[in-house]
Structure formats: structure tokens, C-alpha cells
Amino acid sequence: MIRRDVLKSLAALAAIPSAALAAEPGLQLVDTATPFDTDTVIGRARALAAEPYRPRPLIPESWRTLTYDQYRKIWFDSRNALWEGTDVPQRVDVFPPGLYFPQAVALHLVEGGTARRVAFDMGVFDTTDKFPDVQIDDTLGYSGLRLRAELETSGIFQEYAVFQGASYFRGIGTGEIYGLSARGLALKTGDPMGEEFPDFTAFWLETPASGSDRMVLHALLDSPSCTGAYRIEITHGAVLEMKVAATLFARTEITHLGIAPLTSMFLFDDTMRQRFSDFRPAVHDSDGLLIHNGAGEVIWRPLANPTRLQISAFGDRNPRGFGLMQRKRRFSDFNDLEALYHKRPAVWITPGEDWGPGSVTLVEIPADREIYDNIVTYWRPSKPLSAGDEHRMSYSLHWGADPVAATADVPVKVINTAMGGRPEGGQIIAIDFADGDRVPEDLSRVEVLVRSSAGEVSDGIVQRNPETGGPRLAFTFHAQEATLAEFRAQLRLDGEPLSEVWLYRWTAP
Template identity: 55%
Template sequence: MNRRAFVTAALSSTLLTALPLRATGGETPAPFHHDQVVARARELAQQDYRPRQEVPQDWLDLSYDEYKAHRFRTKDAIWSKSDSSYNVDLFLPGLYFRHAVQVNTVQSGMTRPFGFDMSLFDRGEIAPPLSTTGPLGYSGLRLRTQLDQPNKKTEFCVFQGASYFRAIGVGQAYGLSARGLALKTGDPMGEEFPDFIEFWLEAPAPNQRSMVVHALMDSPSVTGAYRFTVTPGATTVMDVEAQLFAREDLDNAGLAPLTSMFLFDRTNRYRFDDFRPNVHDSDGLLIKNGNGEVLWRPLANPTHLQISSFMDENPRGFGLMQRSRHLQDFEDLEANYHRRPSLWVEPRGDWGKGSVTLVEIPADKEIYDNIVAYWRPRDTLPAGAELPLSYRLSWGEDPQMDLARVVDTAAGARIFGDPGRLMTVDFEAHPLLEGDPEEFEVHLSSPHVETSDGVLQRNPATGGLRLAFSFAPNAENHVELRLQLRRGGRSASEVWLYRWTA
């Protein structure tokens, strides 16, 4: 399956009908501890990789509408007949999802597998009869709990497809995804997608706010054991603990990878005949590096694959942000792009030397996830090695950095004077930017071209500051730009980084 076909499936996952798992009744509960998942991953890594069987062909041949026509009865969700604070729905395999995963529940330290039960969902008129034998199971799971609506359990988190998962804060709409691990992203030989092949779900108590999900990962190059502690809210927080085991040398591994979509904004609007002014799940990469410097890199939809590396040691955080928060930014009443979450990664412990890596893939439609960001360690993880990993994921609004943020970047041809490009960068209204614009120092530079001095002025629409400047690309096919506002020698804004391409 190529990358674009797969991420299309991931984008569609929250629209799919769900199927609960029911215990078959014949299994004897067994003691469970996360160390058992770690031991399983370690043992798998010492064996040759064995591809899993695909579900029967008639399941794979379903059309999208036929797939959706199999309707899950939510009243039969996992723990729906108990006083647990969570219900769990499980998704059908088939169509884009070629493999089933094993799902287990854990109650009072004892685990029991659930068996596949076709009788727990209703078939619509167009739903064809399907095979009932073969490697059947479930393709993923969805978490529901009481959020902002009393006595109603609302969905907020989905694990489905390879090692993909995503979540939202209260009132938000699904957007970007995270993954357990990215391998060989942007590699000419193709990307490798590790799979979560088994889940263990710990049953929460009646008033418990967090839920714990364990996952076993397998792939030709690596195995892994994951533990997710998920806490929903205005910002949904996931504490992730993982142990990776390398089957082969891992020289292009992406830790804590994020996957999103960026089609266009005001920097490349001219390429798309579309009624909307912007189309994207995320509009920028935010980094707080090991030195405490805050970097903002607006995203691009390039005409050729481009990879950017931000060298660092022990990063404090990175993430893909959605800063466009008004309906008029998109004018889309269905996609609700203004309600898509930002996703911030906070490493725990010493991640050493490496780089925050941004991969931007050309895309012509919004159905493709064409943006990937992750931490790439500098050193290769050799075959047979183990790597412990711990980090926090926050799904919601931007993290607070105590510096003025960039809220918009626009670009176009310089209409008057010599040929060239005109850029405008808008900074939000912020206490650090109060006062006369002449009090601020503009630090604008490029290793490739000379830029104009620029004009810094108050933007009456936002209350913040806008810098307008120009440059002539000449023979350059790409130009790197860097900008920061300072006052009295101290940082007043984050650092804006931009790559212009011909």
C-alpha cells in the first residue's frame, strides 16, 4: 500500500462505522502487567518478521458506502452495561484496513481477549453479506467518555490503521494524527509503516478521568511496547511510554511522529481554484529547542518533496499547530478546519542529539496527509538494541511560550519597482509588542539573498505588529529567511523561519 493510499484511509477513519467486541466466554482470564507487553516485543524482535494475514478479499472489495452501511449498535459498546467511566467501540476491518488487530480488556489486573461477533452490528440495505471465516477481527478502537454533555459519552480518541492514532480537545474536530513510529519517511525506497497488532484496554473505575491503553507494535525493522495514559479535556493529554527493539539498523527513524495536511494558504493560494481562502489541518511547525529558543516555521505545499532538519540537543518540545481559529479563515461550513487541534510533543528525559525533521510532500487534494514532523536521533539504533522512550502529547490549543506569536504569513509578487517577492508577517497583539513600532529591533536575515529593511507598523485589524519586506530571488531556486522582533536586546517574538521555493 503506498503512503498516500494509506493516509487517505487514516483521514477517513472517524467516518467509519464501529463494531464492538464481545467476549466469546471460553477464555480464562490471565494476569496482566505491562512488562508482559515489553517481553512480547523483545521476543518478537529476536525472530524473523512474519507478515500478518489479510482479511478475506470480499471485505477488501467493499466500496466506501458499503463499508459504512454496516452499522454498529452503540448500546453494545465495551463496558456499556457497566458503571465504567468509558465506553469503547471497535472498527471493522476491510476496505482500506487490510489486517485485523487483537483487542483485550483488563479488569482488576486480569486480561481476557474479545472475540469477533458479526451479530453486534446492523446491515444497511446496500451492505453485502460477508465472509465469516478467515483472519477476521477489528481494525481499531474508539474511546468515549462524558465530556461537556451530561450523561452522554462523547468520542475523543481513535486508534486505527498501522500505528496511527488521533484525539481532540472538547469542542474540536478531528484533524492531524500521531503515530507510534515513523520509518524511512521520504526515503526513495519507500516508507515502512509499523503496525499496532494487539491492544489491552484497562477498565476505568466509575469516576476515573484517565484511561490506559497498552499496544504491541511489529514491523520488519522494529518491534515496540507502548503504554498510553489518556486524559480528555479542553486539551486532551496522552502520556506515552514506549520501549523499542530494533530488528535491523534504524538509521532513519522518526520518534513521536505527527502527520497532517496542508494544501494552501495565502502564500500559495494562486495555485488552487477554490472558493476557500485557506485549506489545512495545520499551518506551522513550532519548536522549542534545547536552548529555549522558540521557532515558528509556516508549512508549505511544495511542488517537489522537501525535507527540513532543525538540529538540536534535548529538545524541549515540538509540534504541528493550527493557529487559524476563525470560520472566516476557511469559509468551510463542513470541514470545520478552524476547529482542528494543534498537537504538541514534550520529550521526557534525555533525547540526546538529533533534529526535528519536517517532511513536506506535494499534494493536489485535501484528502492527502502530506506533512510529517518527528524527532530523528543523530545516531543509528543498531540491530539488537533497545530504546526506552517517554513523552507527552497535548491535543488542543497552542502551548504558551510567553513570546508574541506569528499569526499570519502572506507572499506575492512585488508589483511596483524591480521584480521580486513581497512578504508580510503578522505578529499577534501581545504585551511584549505594546508601544511604538520604532522601539523594536527587526532582525531579518537570509543566507541566500539581500532583503529590504522592511516596514514595521501596527495592524489595526489585529492590534499586533506587521512587518512587510521584499527580496529578489535572482537565480536562487530556494531562499531561507529568518526574522525576530526584539526590544532592548531581548526577544519579543518567536523566531519566524520561512523557505521560499521557485
């Protein structure tokens, strides 16, 4: 989906100091208040699932047909933010409807056990004189919301999370810029009949306590196959934490369910640099899938931009965690002064309970430009949901440069993978590992495991990389007649794992 440029263009006024701006009327609430508690959204989702699916009404055509350039000519005036001019430690902005967002999302403020809807008002937006005339009617509403807080400087509210479009949302640790996205739910991703995109149709925002760095919002999800009630507790910081508790209600049988889905972009890196004529050495929001499986194994799977759609499933039971990482953190890794890919966050997902049997699924879609999100990963349970089933789940998402919680059994990390042809034939694969206390000074003590499902691989050699200080494993691969090969490599010491398990799917050009 082409969404990253829209978020970038709408962020310009989000960090303006409040004192520098004149007074504005602000977001307004309707007079009618309704009771609200922790079961309100669950009850609505349960009742909604008992009815046939009905899509929300479309906003007027004059909004839906806005061009990208026209949509950039309307923006939220941060003087109108929710809680502006109060001692509440958060600010909430709203996004206009239109362009990629043809249906309104209902927003509510929760305080004192009651909820009141946020009314739609064109007056909270600024426009240029090039913004076209658009129809105003009762179908209009906001398309999403942005959260801001005083992250680094008193009086300056910087954004840290956005919810907009289907069930998409994004977060960043302090000082980072937006990259990959999360979703409330994925359905039928990569299936031949097409993917189903559930929508967050309504949000309820709890008023945070004075001095709190925590924000709680509730969301109602709806789609032809199911409904859902979500509670998301967000705590900003150097690593942004989101705690998600969700209850799903199946309208129909769901055989392909994606829990805790992440969506990202990977165009190229050192594994297939030759396919792109570009001054930059790499272009991606994420460079690898990290899995800590239920058996205790830590797997690193570098991402790929294949020439054909490819789907990988990593079977597991009760995974400890998984996520999309961005391990390259230096400017020189990308050499991009505008995109600043080295400041994009990684996201690590930790289940809140045993998830049983299933697989971490990775979908890699061919892409020729960096504007396309072409990477999806999620947990797919083995057991389908039957119509009428209720499914509860919880998990946390941590967004940051290195958000994976440190544990005693974390092995030496893979920090880069490079591939290229040899003049005498075959491919050289070079895997760089980080240095660490467990890496012996004498690398001859390190045992090498290299396997391939097809073709022929050499035994591999381990040498110290003088720049990183860590070991590099290099081996040669001859495809012979193979068009696809699954690689597995690992460094071991004294019969025990020293490094992460490196997995990679090679496909013939």
C-alpha cells in the same frame, strides 16, 4: 494517506444517548484469561524481536476489496460498546475490518491482573441492505477502536480518541473535530527506497476506575525493522493529554528513526493562494511547525505545499518540545461550513527525558487535494539503533486549540504569513505577530532581523496591524538567480528576542 473521510463516516452513532437505544448483546470476551502486568507487553515485544518478522494473516479477499461506499454501509452499533450499561465512565467502540485495513488487530480487556481477548462478532455491527456478502473465518478481527466519555452532557458519551490503521491514532479536545494524526513510530520517511509503516497489532485496555477521566491502554508494535511496547495514558478534557512510555527493540539496524511522529494536511493559505481556484481563503489541518529547542529558542516554521518533495531538518540537542499547530481559529479564516478547519486541534509534544542530539524533521509532500495527508514531522535521533538494541523513551502529546504550556519565556507569536508579487518585481512577505504586554506602544523601538540564504531582502518595516493590534513585519525579496532561499526573521527589543524566530523555505514556482 486517504483516511480522514473514513473516520468521519464512522462517527455518526458515537454520541447517541444510551437510554434511547434498546438492549444489545455487547462485545463479548473469550473465557480464557491470562496474567497481565506492566511488563507483559514489553516481554512480548522483546521475544517477538528475537524472531524473524512474520506479517499477520490477511482477512478474506471479500473484505479487502470492499469499496469506500460499501465500507460506509457497515458500522458499529454503540449499544454494543464495551462497558455499556455499567458505571464505568468510558465506552469503547470497535471498527470493522476491510478496505484500508486488511489485517485484524487483537483487542483485550485488562481487569484484576488478568487479560481476556475481545471476540470478533459480526452481530455488533449494523449494515444496510446494500452491504455485500462477505466471508467469515478465523482471520477476522476488528481494525481499531474508539474511546468515548461523558465530555459535556451526562448520559451522552462523545468520542475523544481513535486508534486505527498501522500505528495511527487521533485525539481531540472537548468540542473539537478530528484533524491531524499521530503515530507510534515512523521509519524511513521520505527515503528513496520507500517508507516502512509499523503496525499496532494488539491492544490491552485497562478497566478505568469509577468516576475517572483517565484511560490506559497498552499496544504491541511490530514491523520488519523493530518491535515495540507502548503504554498510553489518556486524560480527556478541553486539552486532551496522552502520556506515552515506549520501549523499542531493533531487529535490524535502524538509521532513520522517527519518534513521536505527526501527520497532517496542508493545501494552501495566504503564502500561495494563487495556485488554487477555491472559494475558501485557506485549507489545512495545521498551519505551522512550532519548535522550542534545547537552547531556549522558539521557532515558527509556516507549512508549505511545495511543487516538489522537500525535507527540512532542524538540528537540536534535548528539545523542550515541538508540534504542529492550527493557529487560525476563526470560521472566516476558512469559510468552510462542512470541514470546519477552525475547530481542528493542534498537537504539542513534550519529551519525558533528554533525547540527546538529533533533529526535528519536517517532510512536505506535494498535494493537489485536501483528502491527502502531506505533512509529516518527528524527532530523528542522530545515533542509529543497532540490531538487538533496546531503546526506551517517553513523551506527552497535548491535543487542543492552543495546547502549548505557557511559560515565562514564550515570545510573541506569529499569527499569519502572507506572500505575493509586486508590480515592480519581487515578492512582498508580510508576517503578522500577536499583540501582547511585551509589545511596546512605540514600535520604532523594535529591532528587525531579516536574513536570506540567497537573493536579496530589504531591511523590513514594522507597522501596527489595526485588526490584530499586533505588529506586522513586511519586507521585499528579489530572487535574482536563486531557485531556493531560506528566510529567517525575528523582532527584538532591547537586544533580546521579542518574537518567535520565523523561518521559511521559498522555492521558485
